[in-house]
Amino acid sequence: MKTLYIDCTAGVSGDMLLDALKAIVKEVAGETVEVPELVKAHTHDHEHSHEHGHDHDHEHSHEHSHDNSHGRSYEEVKHLIGHTADAGVPEGARQYALNIYSVIAKAEASVHGMTLETVHFHEVGRDQAIQNAVGIGMALDKLGFDPRPGRSAGRIVVSPIYDGKGFVDCAHGRIPVPVPAVRAMMEECRYDFRTAEDVETEMVTPSGLAAIIGIGAEPAERGVAIMGSIIAETEATGTRDTGRGGLRVYMIED
Secondary structure, rough: EEEEEEEEEOEOHHHHHHHHHHHHHHHHHOOOOOOOOOOOOOHHHOOOOOOOOOOOOOOOOOOOOOOOOOOHHHHHHHHHHHHHHHHHOOOOHHHHHHHHHHHHHHHHHHHOOOOOOEEEEEEOOOOHHHHHOOOOOOOOHOOOOOOOOOOOEEEEEEOOEOOOOOOEEEEEEEEEOOOHHHHHHOOOOOOOEEEEEOOOOEEEEEEHHHHHHOOEEEEEEOOOOOOOOEEEEEEEEOOOOOOOOOEEEEEEEO
């Protein structure tokens, strides 16, 4: 039985989780995770790269209900993920990615008073963000994890999740930490959320928390140790130095 333990003491973002899982795959299986480029959703895909000088942590969706040419719809994102099958992405990996975006869509729809049919994504709808979700699924697949009932080689467990406080600047202004989409997700899950009182910025991004929820991670039980041998461990840092290190991931085998 395998246990993948994700230590979010230093927060979590989508690309941090992907980088950590890639390293675990390399250590355990000696393989690399090659995420394919997305097959565009032909005329219905409106790709606008809004680079505002912010790093990867600023991945917040901002809706423009009067102009759907800005951003990608939830349906378009699902279309892109589905088409990765043509590039050989396994079904379980695609399902993980779809699960992650289901979480993001529900949170963004809640924050903006929209429906799953009308919600659009900006930063979290960019190619790289979608490829991160697909890559997370591919890495888990290589490690033997599968979202489909009865097919997984083990379980995924997450530590208490720490976020900072204060405010964070993004393309559309200054917003409080935890950011609205993260707050919406927090209300729908049962993880142990804690505040890093010494960090005056964001540590948990929407895509990061959505990934933890979407891959079905179980909250670590308080006072219960995870038994077994650590066969691989890694740490992945983001672009923002919070002074708390990076996301740590361990593969444990009974």
